[in-house]
Amino acid sequence: MPRSSWTQRLEPYLMLAPAGVWLFLLLILPTLMIFQISLVPDIKPGDLVNPSSLGNYLEIFDPIVLWIVARSIGLSIATTVLCLLLGFPVAYWIALLAPRRWQNLLLLAFVLPLWTSSLLRSYAWISILRPTGVLNTILSFLHLPTLDLMNQLPAVLIGMTYSLLPYMVLILYASLEKLDRRLLEAAADLGAKPLEAFLQVTVPQVLPGIAAGVLLVFINAIGDFVNPELLGGPSSMTAARLVYSKFLGASPDWGMGSALSALLIMFVTLSIVLLLKYGDKNARTL
Amino acid sequence: MDSQQFGSTDKGLPPGLTRRSRRRFLQQAGQVALGLGLTQGLSSCGWRLGNVRSGPVKASSDELFLYTWAQYVDDDLLRDFQAKSGLKTIRELFDSNEKMIAALQAGKGDSFSLLYPSEYFIPKLVKAKLLAELDHDRINGLNNLMPQFRRSIADADNHYGIPFAWGTTGLIYNQEKVSDEIQDWDYLWKNKEKLLRKMSLLDDYREVIGFCLKTLGYSINETQPDRIKEAYEKLSRLKPFISSFTTDGWRTKLAAGDLWIAMAYSSDAIGLLKENPKLRYIIPKPGGTRWSDWMVIPKSAPNPNAAYAWMNYLLNPEVAANVSQRLAVTTPNAAAIPLLPSELQTNAVSYPPPDIMARCESMTALTPEAEKLYAKYWTQLTS
Amino acid sequence: MPPTSPKLPKLQISWQAWFTGLMFSFMYLPILVLAFYSVNESAVSAQWTGFSLKWYARFFHDGRIQQALLDSLKVALGSVSIAAVFGTLMAVGLSRYRFLGRDLYQNAVYLPLIIPDISIAVATLVFLAAISMPLSMGTIVASHVVFCLSYVSLAVSTRINSLDRHLEEAAQDLGATPFQSFRLVLLPQLFPAIVSGCLLAFVCSMDDFLIASFTAGGGINTLPMEIYSRIRTNLTPDLNALSVLLILASAFAVLLAEFIRYRSEQKRAI
Numbered sequence: 001m002p003r004s005s006w007t008q009r010l011e012p013y014l015m016l017a018p019a020g021v022w023l024f025l026l027l028i029l030p031t032l033m034i035f036q037i038s039l040v041p042d043i044k045p046g047d048l049v050n051p052s053s054l055g056n057y058l059e060i061f062d063p064i065v066l067w068i069v070a071r072s073i074g075l076s077i078a079t080t081v082l083c084l085l086l087g088f089p090v091a092y093w094i095a096l097l098a099p100r101r102w103q104n105l106l107l108l109a110f111v112l113p114l115w116t117s118s119l120l121r122s123y124a125w126i127s128i129l130r131p132t133g134v135l136n137t138i139l140s141f142l143h144l145p146t147l148d149l150m151n152q153l154p155a156v157l158i159g160m161t162y163s164l165l166p167y168m169v170l171i172l173y174a175s176l177e178k179l180d181r182r183l184l185e186a187a188a189d190l191g192a193k194p195l196e197a198f199l200q201v202t203v204p205q206v207l208p209g210i211a212a213g214v215l216l217v218f219i220n221a222i223g224d225f226v227n228p229e230l231l232g233g234p235s236s237m238t239a240a241r242l243v244y245s246k247f248l249g250a251s252p253d254w255g256m257g258s259a260l261s262a263l264l265i266m267f268v269t270l271s272i273v274l275l276l277k278y279g280d281k282n283a284r285t286l
Numbered sequence: 287m288d289s290q291q292f293g294s295t296d297k298g299l300p301p302g303l304t305r306r307s308r309r310r311f312l313q314q315a316g317q318v319a320l321g322l323g324l325t326q327g328l329s330s331c332g333w334r335l336g337n338v339r340s341g342p343v344k345a346s347s348d349e350l351f352l353y354t355w356a357q358y359v360d361d362d363l364l365r366d367f368q369a370k371s372g373l374k375t376i377r378e379l380f381d382s383n384e385k386m387i388a389a390l391q392a393g394k395g396d397s398f399s400l401l402y403p404s405e406y407f408i409p410k411l412v413k414a415k416l417l418a419e420l421d422h423d424r425i426n427g428l429n430n431l432m433p434q435f436r437r438s439i440a441d442a443d444n445h446y447g448i449p450f451a452w453g454t455t456g457l458i459y460n461q462e463k464v465s466d467e468i469q470d471w472d473y474l475w476k477n478k479e480k481l482l483r484k485m486s487l488l489d490d491y492r493e494v495i496g497f498c499l500k501t502l503g504y505s506i507n508e509t510q511p512d513r514i515k516e517a518y519e520k521l522s523r524l525k526p527f528i529s530s531f532t533t534d535g536w537r538t539k540l541a542a543g544d545l546w547i548a549m550a551y552s553s554d555a556i557g558l559l560k561e562n563p564k565l566r567y568i569i570p571k572p573g574g575t576r577w578s579d580w581m582v583i584p585k586s587a588p589n590p591n592a593a594y595a596w597m598n599y600l601l602n603p604e605v606a607a608n609v610s611q612r613l614a615v616t617t618p619n620a621a622a623i624p625l626l627p628s629e630l631q632t633n634a635v636s637y638p639p640p641d642i643m644a645r646c647e648s649m650t651a652l653t654p655e656a657e658k659l660y661a662k663y664w665t666q667l668t669s
Numbered sequence: 670m671p672p673t674s675p676k677l678p679k680l681q682i683s684w685q686a687w688f689t690g691l692m693f694s695f696m697y698l699p700i701l702v703l704a705f706y707s708v709n710e711s712a713v714s715a716q717w718t719g720f721s722l723k724w725y726a727r728f729f730h731d732g733r734i735q736q737a738l739l740d741s742l743k744v745a746l747g748s749v750s751i752a753a754v755f756g757t758l759m760a761v762g763l764s765r766y767r768f769l770g771r772d773l774y775q776n777a778v779y780l781p782l783i784i785p786d787i788s789i790a791v792a793t794l795v796f797l798a799a800i801s802m803p804l805s806m807g808t809i810v811a812s813h814v815v816f817c818l819s820y821v822s823l824a825v826s827t828r829i830n831s832l833d834r835h836l837e838e839a840a841q842d843l844g845a846t847p848f849q850s851f852r853l854v855l856l857p858q859l860f861p862a863i864v865s866g867c868l869l870a871f872v873c874s875m876d877d878f879l880i881a882s883f884t885a886g887g888g889i890n891t892l893p894m895e896i897y898s899r900i901r902t903n904l905t906p907d908l909n910a911l912s913v914l915l916i917l918a919s920a921f922a923v924l925l926a927e928f929i930r931y932r933s934e935q936k937r938a939i
Binding site: 008015018022025026027028029030037049087090093097110113115116117122123124126132134137165219223243261264265268 | 685686688689692693695696697698699700702703705706715716754755756758759761762763765766768774777778780781783784785786787788789791792793794795796799811812814815818822847872875876878879882883892893896897900908911912915916919920922923924927
């Protein structure tokens with residue numbers, strides 16, 4: 001069949017160029033620009049971008065900003081640990097213990113709340129956690145002491161864990177589902193106690209899945225804006241919130257905001273690279 | 287990893303295509319990069335961070351975009367204005383002057399035909415060359431305004447703006463929860479343990495640092511660095527006991543009992559006091575701020591005609607009286623006051639007695655250095 | 670836990686089942702709370718004050734929130750349809766051709782899912798400032814296409830990898846042009862993946878607050894921007910009714926996507 005050679009030659013471009021150009025223009029190039037702007041101190045709209053100093057990065061080493069960054073990392077670690085502790089038994093039960101034909105449905109049901117608006121989920125947590133909210137109404141009905149969590153880090157932690165738990169369960173499930181059950185049976189036959197078998201047989205097999213889940217939750221936690229913003233109080237500034245306020249807040253400083261944003265990108269990329277290097281190839285399924 | 291799969295793909299194509307496409311792809315990518323000045327930028331010849339602008343709103347002349355505070359516009363007002371002028375109004379909300387100008391500079395500016403900055407903020411907008419001068423020939427009823435709003439320091443002769451509302455800043459509290467008669471701002475510091483996370487302050491650094499300066503016996507427009515620092519240090523002692531810094535979010539929380547005491551603008555307080563007799567609004571000693579919010583037309587306004595129509599509509603004494611009553615704002619329109627119900631005319635929150643007004647101070651624009659200092663301490667307070 | 674369980678494994682089962690049940694209630698608690706408030710007479714009280722549909726009535730008379738919903742739908746539909754075409758082409762192209770920088774290209778597709786939203790939002794704003802592009806609804810769509818591309822192309826790529834390439838080759842051997850074979854052979858097989866990728870992208874676009882608020886021109890308000898501003902200004906009760914309706918809509922979308930995926934898997938199994 002005769003095919004004109006120029007259409008043939010054009011075909012790869014027609015397929016790859018639109019998306020490629022789009023990604024380049026609206027993702028790669030802007031990210032490079034952020035890195036450049038972060039090197040211009042005190043930049044204002046209309047200024048020439050002439051990367052000249054590390055001043056904006058030095059501002060990050062102000063103790064206050066460092067403290068904010070440390071808080072972000074701490075919150076993300078706490079969220080990740082909580083998600084792992086809460087998510088593992090759930091994924092384990094759905095993947096290994098629940099009736100087989102219900103597994104898919106159970107998993108779907110568990111992650112369904114993920115598909116509701118993240119702002120509205122935080123809003124729901126405000127209704128629950130505020131001093132006269134649902135939680136305290138129930139507690140006082142049961143004659144238990146009430147809890148004061150709203151506008152503080154615990155509320156932020158609850159909101160973030162709630163938002164990210166489904167991700168953790170999804171990834172752990174994918175990993176646990178592939179578990180070789182015969183190994184478990186063999187361990188039991190050889191007289192291993194359940195805990196022993198769990199630690200020495202199950203955990204090593206799902207370690208790549210755990211690593212992938214931890215990474216996914218961690219990078220999402222570090223970039224979370226909505227939960228700290230809506231559930232936090234006067235002492236729950238995080239890096240993502242600070243970047244936002246450096247652009248749309250009361251004292252804008254695009255240069256410093258860009259520097260912080262560049263650091264966020266580098267930090268996240270570094271975590272991924274480390275995982276790919278030292279973790280299992282399974283993480284690629286991310 | 288998928289080489290086999292792709293090997294089979296190559297079979298269907300004339301040899302050499304992939305290599306050629308590779309080169310072409312690179313060339314193309316290079317051209318795009320060049321065209322965008324990326325390479326220039328990377329070799330630090332520099333590109334310019336342009337002004338972000340907002341796209342021209344549909345060129346229709348029967349639409350008016352407002353940028354205003356949450357409380358100043360409601361659906362009834364928009365409907366009534368549309369019925370009278372035929373103009374459809376769309377509103378966007380902000381909750382502090384600083385955030386408004388940040389949003390304008392981040393590209394939201396060009397669609398708005400009318401902004402509602404505070405009086406002290408007008409000079410800053412003028413300096414940023416954002417405002418258009420008003421054409422007084424197109425405005426009816428300027429003389430209805432109270433005299434102090436005709437010769438404001440920030441905008442003498444209403445060169446750039448027309449006041450819409452004014453009021454004071456004070457404390458609103460729930461008398462059921464806070465039984466003491468609050469007299470002064472220092473009450474917050476003295477009872478901070480009892481009020482742990484039951485109090486909120488405004489999300490506005492001029493107001494918050496300003497009232498704290500006042501408690502120290504300084505002016506709310508203080509520019510001396512050591513005094514500003516003193517106020518910051520005093521505030522940072524209160525901060526761990528505060529629920530949040532919020533301009534609008536305290537209202538329902540106060541009604542629900544989540545908050546007992548909130549720093550508030552009088553205009554927000556009036557409406558709540560009507561609904562809830564347990565609440566009380568005071569201007570604590572040694573005094574608060576006296577503020578006013580104005581309507582101005584940005585230079586880039588897509589529809590200044592509509593903006594003038596809106597100003598004239600609100601300058602009408604009857605409309606002003608209606609708005610003042612329904613939205614619970616205090617009007618600067620002297621001609622509107624006689625049209626108000628008498629209990630509103632004598633309302634001490636809307637129109638405080640002269641001895642209390644004497645305690646209040648008007649905000650003025652700060653020097654850029656002082657402003658930076660305020661902003662710096664504010665970042666520290668809110669993080 | 671019954672202390673007299675005969676065997677250890679049984680005990681384990683009940684422990685994990687209980688815990689999973691607890692976690693399920695954790696996941697659904699906020700949604701139940703929203704549903705509870707949406708039909709509760711009082712907006713502020715945490716106690717039941719009587720059944721009422723007035724918040725739903727108010728929601729349906731709230732022109733502002735409907736306008737925001739409309740804006741969001743426009744943005745999501747616009748960006749998803751662009752991403753559906755370009756993303757599918759990209760995934761197919763990536764599977765067909767090898768070229769220098771292919772790995773780089775492929776990795777760039779993952780970037781929008783890895784880089785925090787706030788960084789993407791800020792970078793896009795800076796880029797738009799640099800080229801002095803006025804902000805509008807178009808700029809939101811353009812920036813949403815970026816992450817929509819990722820979802821679509823990842824879904825399609827996964828599907829392509831599990832496909833039989835020989836079918837397409839056979840079609841070409843039988844005289845179909847590459848375009849014909851693409852349209853008649855490949856596309857129908859990719860269709861379920863495209864749909865589920867699009868649904869995912871659609872939900873994410875409808876949910877995006879940060880990128881939209883940085884790239885929206887004045888006067889344009891997407892639903893998340895409107896919700897955010899309402900939560901910040903006042904805890905307005907209309908939001909409860911809105912949440913319940915949105916949750917139902919997204920649950921429907923997700924189940925639909927799952928159903929399409931299930932059907933296509935069944936078809937393949939036959």
